[in-house]
Amino acid sequence: MKKISVRTSDGQEFELEENLAMESATIKTSLDAFSRDDIILLPNVNSWEMVKIIEFFTKVQELETKFGVKFMEKKEGRFLEAFQAEFDKDLSDDNLYCLLWTVDYLGIEVLLENLCHLMAERTKNKTVESCRNLFGVQHDYTPEEEAEIREDYSWAFEGPEIEE
Amino acid sequence: MAVTANPKQNQTKAAVEEEAPLYGDVLESVLSKLHLIHLLSACHVSKSWNRAVSSTLRFSNRVKPWLVVHSQTTRFPYVVSARAYDPASHVWVDVDRSLHHPPVKSISTLRSSHSTLLYMLSPSKFAFSLDALHLEWSHANTPPLVWRTDPIVAVVGHRVVVAGGACDYEDDPLAVEMYDVKVGTWDTCESMPAIFKDSSASTWLSVAADERRMYVTEKCSAVTYSFDPESKKWFGPYDLCPNPTVFSSVIGFVNGRLVLAGVVGEAEDVKGVKLWEVEVSDDESLELKEMIGDMPETMVEKLKGESDCKPSFSMSYMGGLVCFHNGSDPSDLILCELENGGCRWTSIRNDAVNDGTRMQRMVVTYANLGLPELQKAVQVGALKIL
Numbered sequence: 039m040k041k042i043s044v045r046t047s048d049g050q051e052f053e054l055e056e057n058l059a060m061e062s063a064t065i066k067t068s069l070d071a072f073s074r075d076d077i078i079l080l081p082n083v084n085s086w087e088m089v090k091i092i093e094f095f096t097k098v099q100e101l102e103t104k105f106g107v108k109f110m111e112k113k114e115g116r117f118l119e120a121f122q123a124e125f126d127k128d129l130s131d132d133n134l135y136c137l138l139w140t141v142d143y144l145g146i147e148v149l150l151e152n153l154c155h156l157m158a159e160r161t162k163n164k165t166v167e168s169c170r171n172l173f174g175v176q177h178d179y180t181p182e183e184e185a186e187i188r189e190d191y192s193w194a195f196e197g198p199e200i201e202e
Numbered sequence: 203m204a205v206t207a208n209p210k211q212n213q214t215k216a217a218v219e220e221e222a223p224l225y226g227d228v229l230e231s232v233l234s235k236l237h238l239i240h241l242l243s244a245c246h247v248s249k250s251w252n253r254a255v256s257s258t259l260r261f262s263n264r265v266k267p268w269l270v271v272h273s274q275t276t277r278f279p280y281v282v283s284a285r286a287y288d289p290a291s292h293v294w295v296d297v298d299r300s301l302h303h304p305p306v307k308s309i310s311t312l313r314s315s316h317s318t319l320l321y322m323l324s325p326s327k328f329a330f331s332l333d334a335l336h337l338e339w340s341h342a343n344t345p346p347l348v349w350r351t352d353p354i355v356a357v358v359g360h361r362v363v364v365a366g367g368a369c370d371y372e373d374d375p376l377a378v379e380m381y382d383v384k385v386g387t388w389d390t391c392e393s394m395p396a397i398f399k400d401s402s403a404s405t406w407l408s409v410a411a412d413e414r415r416m417y418v419t420e421k422c423s424a425v426t427y428s429f430d431p432e433s434k435k436w437f438g439p440y441d442l443c444p445n446p447t448v449f450s451s452v453i454g455f456v457n458g459r460l461v462l463a464g465v466v467g468e469a470e471d472v473k474g475v476k477l478w479e480v481e482v483s484d485d486e487s488l489e490l491k492e493m494i495g496d497m498p499e500t501m502v503e504k505l506k507g508e509s510d511c512k513p514s515f516s517m518s519y520m521g522g523l524v525c526f527h528n529g530s531d532p533s534d535l536i537l538c539e540l541e542n543g544g545c546r547w548t549s550i551r552n553d554a555v556n557d558g559t560r561m562q563r564m565v566v567t568y569a570n571l572g573l574p575e576l577q578k579a580v581q582v583g584a585l586k587i588l
Contacts, residue, residue: 142228150231158235161244163587169247177248187246193580194243 042069043077050085051077058095063145080144087140090133094149097124109148121152122159131160131172166194234258237291238265239587242577259573266290267520268569269535270297270335271554272320273562274312282312285554286335286569286585289523289537294553295585297335315355315409316454317518317568321362325349328381330362334569335584343386348377352403354418356411360384361431363416366394366402376402380431391434394418395427408452408517410460415486417453417460424451424462426488440488444478453480454519456540461519462490463526469512474502475526477538477545495538495545497526504549507531520568527552532564 042059045051059065068078080088101120102108109117129137138157141149161169170177177184188195233244233254245255259265269287274280284297314320321330328342346353346364353367365378376394381387394402401407401420408419416429419442427438442451448464455461460480467473477495480488497505505528506513514529526536532552539546554564571579579585 138228138232150228154228154231155235157232161232162236162240164243166243166246169244169251173247175248175251179249191246191577191581194246 040074042074044083044088045077045079046083046085046088047081048085050088052085052088052092054092057099058092061095061146061148063147064143066145082143083140084136087137090137091141091144091146091149094121094125094152095146097121098148098152109151113151118152118155122156126156126159129156134160135173165196166191229254230258237288237293238573238576239288239291239293239295241573242580242587245573245577255573264290265572267523268334268571269518269525269537270567270569271532271535271552272312272314272336272565272567273554273559274565275562280311283554283559284335286571287550287553288571289539292550295587298584298586299335299337311563312565313355313404314518314565314567315404316357316411317520317566319355319357320565320567321355323350323353323355323364328364330355330357332357334571334575335579336567337579337582337584340383342381342388344388346379346381347388347390348372348374348379352405354402354404354407354409356409356416358411358416358429358431359413363391363411363429363431365418365429366398366407367404368402375399378429378434380434389434391429391431392436395436395439397425397439398427408454410453410455412455412458417488419451419453419462421450421452424448424464426453428486428488430486437486438488442478442480442488442490444476444490444493447473448476450515452515452517454517454524456519456524457522460488461494461524463515463517463524465513465515472502472506472513474499475505475515475536477524494543495540495547497536497538498547501534501536501547501549504534505536507533516566518566518568520570523568525566525568527564527566529564535566 040056041053042056043051043053065078098109101117105116134153134156138153141153160172164172179187233241238259241255245252266289270284272282272284274282284299286295286297312320312322318332319330320336326345328345329339331339349369349372350364350367351369353364356363360383362381362383366376368375368377374393376398378391378393380389380391382389398420406421408421410417417426419426424443426440426442427436429436442462444464447466449468450465452463453460460482462478462480464476464478465472466476475497476493479491479494481491482488505526507528507530509531511530516527516529518525522540524538533555535550535552537548537550580587
């Protein structure tokens with residue numbers, strides 16, 4: 039199978055299997071525009087992210103062979119569980135956040151779906167402040183609106199913070 | 203070419219955030235993986251999150267009516283506890299009503315004729331509750347004129363109809379009264395049809411109601427009458443018995459249509475439970491139509507349970523969801539979801555049943571708990587989700 043060369047933002051070069059490269063809508067678009075012998079530059083992707091993405095994709099292929107079905111055709115719970123079991127504990131919130139963003143940029147549907155699930159699990163039952171920290175969100179309420187929400191929905195601001 | 207590298211200093215979350223925080227499609231994709239009960243805090247993170255939550259809920263079937271199982275002790279002070287089940291996320295939650303005093307103390311038994319109503323009746327008081335988790339109770343200004351022990355009660359529009367179940371010494375065991383919630387007064391109506399003479403108590407009758415009419419079915423014969431609160435009159439009889447193999451029938455509304463659930467076999471040997479659609483014509487007459495559901499055998503066995511007592515089946519319903527339970531052994535609840543012309547059957551263990559509640563009186567209602575209702579319930583401490 040042909041390999042596609044890409045270069046990440048920090049100058050590292052990777053040779054991707056063609057089937058992984060073609061899963062990325064972004065890379066595929068570049069390939070359609072240019073020759074396959076060119077190196078695709080990915081200024082929004084860091085090398086550590088590329089390493090993880092290759093790891094993730096390898097795992098998905100392994101699971102698809104094991105279960106005998108394509109994940110995107112039938113999004114079965116056991117895929118998500120196996121993926122989560124393999125990667126969740128070693129991924130910090132910050133890294134997951136970056137990877138989610140990068141995978142979205144690259145347009146790799148199957149990985150986006152799995153990472154969204156991991157992120158959703160971490161969002162469950164969090165307080166408002168924890169969500170804001172996890173996602174790095176600045177709220178856009180006026181001070182009056184924020185005060186009103188804190189009073190009307192006080193329970194949403196209480197409770198344990200994220201456990202590291 | 204395998205390269206192992208650590209995250210570089212400048213490729214941190216902060217750097218990514220400056221470029222573009224998690225927004226739009228990706229945020230909705232994350233939130234859409236969560237059930238409603240896990241999204242309660244997410245609503246308040248920011249305005250854009252609030253919009254994203256509403257957006258993901260709009261086009262999904264992840265919000266379903268909740269089941270609420272109420273258990274009442276059989277001794278004074280007849281405390282009622284409740285546990286609620288969310289069919290979307292399969293989670294059971296305690297309903298804490300300790301801040302809301304029981305409406306009628308003394309001998310009152312908690313009852314429900316149809317799935318959104320709870321009521322309590324004593325010689326001197328009549329109280330009823332219609333909100334989702336039954337946190338709010340209304341008291342009729344006066345009790346019904348006729349003393350009743352076990353009437354059928356239904357809410358039709360803004361009226362509460364109380365029929366039959368009168369005490370032995372009352373003149374008319376079939377007396378019917380109506381309480382107008384807006385005005386706060388009772389009104390006497392045409393008595394129940396004579397056919398119900400020996401079966402006018404709620405034990406023998408099944409009741410369903412919509413905004414306009416109340417329907418009453420005699421469980422053993424499936425003979426049905428409808429009651430119109432506007433004219434205060436009864437209409438019928440309509441024979442809805444599907445066939446001689448059905449020995450007991452209950453009625454309810456599913457997806458806005460009147461449905462009859464028939465128990466096949468006999469009390470000592472229940473063989474099955476089937477669902478039939480009932481057509482209500484323009485002239486308000488009723489006719490049994492085709493069969494629309496058949497409970498799987500394994501679930502019939504679970505519903506029968508292990509009690510030596512004769513089964514006492516009840517059907518609760520809301521929207522397209524139906525729940526069957528056996529008053530003699532409520533350990534398993536059989537759920538049915540009617541959609542696209544078919545039935546999807548599941549069974550769940552009744553989480554409200556434990557050694558403490560096993561011998562208690564149990565009533566099952568359904569509750570429409572959308573986002574605002576859930577938020578309020580959590581805020582007042584009625585539901586402990588977080």
